[in-house]
Amino acid sequence: MxxxxxxxxxxxxxxxxxxxxxxxxxxxxxxxxxxxxxxxxxxxxxxxxxxxxxxxxxxxxxxxxxxxxxxxxxxxxxxxxxxxxxxxxxxxxxxxxxxxxxxxxxxxxxxxxxxxxxxxxxxxxxxxxxxxxxxxxxxxxxxxxxxxxxxxxxxxxxxxxxxxxxxxxxxxxxxxxxxxxxxxxxxxxxxxxxxxxxxxxxxxxxxxxxxxxxxPLEELLHPDQCVLAPEQGAGEKVAAALAEAGTEHRPLPDGRLWAGAGADRVRAALEEAGEAVYGTRREPCGLEEMFVLLTRAAEKGDAR
Missing domain, CATH: 3.40.50.300 (P-loop containing nucleotide triphosphate hydrolases)
Structure with missing residues (x-):
């Protein structure tokens, strides 16, 4: 900065x-x-x-x-x-x-x-x-x-x-x-x-x-990413759908998923997967989520 x-x-x-x-x-x-x-x-x-x-x-x-x-x-x-x-x-x-x-x-x-x-x-x-x-x-x-x-x-x-x-x-x-x-x-x-x-x-x-x-905070929390909250038991299916679509994603400790893509791209990936991922809620990515992701990456030695 x-x-x-x-x-x-x-x-x-x-x-x-x-x-x-x-x-x-x-x-x-x-x-x-x-x-x-x-x-x-x-x-x-x-x-x-x-x-x-x-x-x-x-x-x-x-x-x-x-x-x-x-x-x-x-x-x-x-x-x-x-x-x-x-x-x-x-x-x-x-x-x-x-x-x-x-x-x-x-x-x-x-x-x-x-x-x-x-x-x-x-x-x-x-x-x-x-x-x-x-x-x-x-x-x-x-x-x-x-x-x-x-x-x-x-x-x-x-x-x-x-x-x-x-x-x-x-x-x-x-x-x-x-x-x-x-x-x-x-x-x-x-x-x-x-x-x-x-x-x-x-x-x-x-x-x-x-x-x-x-x-700047605005560069960290840019709109080309979101958080997904799948219904219970659907997390693995959501992750599989994102992987199939080539969308970067990572798990969060509370069962939600971070997706490194905007809402439209994520919506298209989930719709392509069909009913298996029905009920997934999309939320804006916040500072708490990025804090977890960046510190986890740092522990693995791949922080950006």
Whole structure:
């Protein structure tokens, strides 16, 4: 994924812990005004990559630049990049307001900005309560407020939807889109793939420490593919019909099939097979399906 004036530029990044290659030669860009989804299974190397990007671990090889420089060399880093990597990194007895005030000075701001952010994340009513009594969703909101203190141009967020209720998830999606629409940039890691599909512009997918895919979401989820949900017991017949028609297809864990062809071509293949495949439902291919297919391909060593 190459954009002019990349806000994040990762090149050949590797990090080894003894004999373990947590990150192995990963390269990607995130452009200005874009929301990039940083995806991968547990243990894929996402957290290590983010920590290397933010100067929290030293890479074994390669580089990770934020706004053209290593994060540690940014002048006023809290005013350039807002970060939320751990929604539970709080002193339990400290109030939400006090937590933000602790970071207000380094972020170059004061009480007014703290008040604005407490209102923005809907924590005004809980601002003077100890954070130890906050729900997971409230802590996520407070962590986002802390990331926004310096009015940064970049946000790096790890699982910001964790613990949010449906209204909170919709609010976060709307906020991030508005932030990017005003010229901000977001690198967003989450396991909620359905929600990510509604939010992100670009996909960076890693597995076993290696880059599997990087590019615009619309290129990954193009219309020339679909998902088939056969009636019980018809899966093998549907697969056979696709194979007979020369249509690429792969099984999904829930019994559905991915077909690398548009609905018209798939419909023709199934109609040619006759009543044996009657009752198959066609659905759009989503990010969840492509996530499974690409990570499975990576495990077999044939990722594109």
């Amino acid at each position: 190459a954009h002019q004036q990349a806000v994040i530029a990762v090149r050949g990044l590797s990090k080894h812990f003894g004999g373990i290659r947590a990150v192995d030669d990963v390269s990607f860009d995130v452009g200005r005004g874009r929301i990039a989804g940083f995806l991968g299974p547990n243990g894929a190397g996402k957290t290590t990559t983010l920590r290397a990007l933010l100067g929290l671990v030293r890479p074994t090889a390669g580089s990770a630049l934020v706004l053209g420089e290593p994060y540690g060399k940014l002048r006023g880093p809290l005013r350039r990049a807002g970060v939320s990597l751990d929604g539970n990194a709080f002193v339990p007895g400290r109030t939400g307001r006090a937590h933000l005030l602790c970071y207000a000075g380094p972020a170059g701001t004061g009480k007014r900005r703290v008040g604005e952010l407490l209102s923005l994340v809907d924590l005004e009513g809980a601002a003077d309560r100890p954070v130890g009594g906050y729900s997971t969703g409230m802590r996520q909101r407070l962590s986002l407020a802390a990331a926004l203190l310096g009015e940064p141009e970049l946000l790096v967020l790890d699982e910001p939807s964790n613990g949010l209720d449906p209204d909170g998830i919709i609010w976060l999606r709307t906020f991030l889109k508005e932030f990017a629409g005003s010229g901000g940039t977001v690198l967003l890691s989450s396991h909620l793939l359905g929600e990510m599909q509604r939010t992100i512009d670009d996909v960076v997918l890693v597995d076993h420490g290696r880059l599997v895919h990087s590019g």
